Amino acid sequence: SQQGEEDPQALSIQEGENATMNCSYKTSINNLQWYRQNSGRGLVHLILIRSNEREKHSGRLRVTLDTSKKSSSLLITASRAADTASYFCAQNYGQNFVFGPGTRLSVLP
């Protein structure tokens, strides 16, 4: 299996707190991507970090990448109830993507 791992599987925090999700992958990458999925909906691309980048920001999102450990993390700062969703990391595998198992984030108002 090419699928990596994500932790935690589920995370529940209070509004205003920061949420950190981690992803580990198995093979070398060109880039790693993070997606968000609201319940019962499709996935939305959040951010892409290239293999030669260590950190990237987009609004309240901060992604880090450690290629030596084959791991990445997604930090959502000052979380809002609307951030409640599942978050998946994804790596290229040929022309396809392999998605991690995801982290289910619940932000409580």
Added chain:
Amino acid sequence: GAVVSQHPSWVICKSGTSVKIECRSLDFQATTMFWYRQFPKQSLMLMATSNEGSKATYEQGVEKDKFLINHASLTLSTLTVTSAHPEDSSFYICSARNLTSSYNSPLHFGNGTRLTVT
């Protein structure tokens, strides 16, 4: 831009019938579309890669005669679940890659189809 429309959003059918799900790229052309299946609280499982004008490539364990994929144009791929059974009940999602994008580029997803087979 980069909108993918998936239809229907939900469908209930009787066991033994066939169901067709459409995936359309509305504002871009897609030579490649992907079909996934997702079980509750789990990740996406790639079923097949749909290539315009050629046969789909199925992942190991996915029955090509049961899950028929047609990609007749650069903006439309269809997945037909034939002779559906209750165990086919699931959430099916498509994604598309822009014709002008590289393999590394982000994918654009439809909103999924909830299939319930009774």
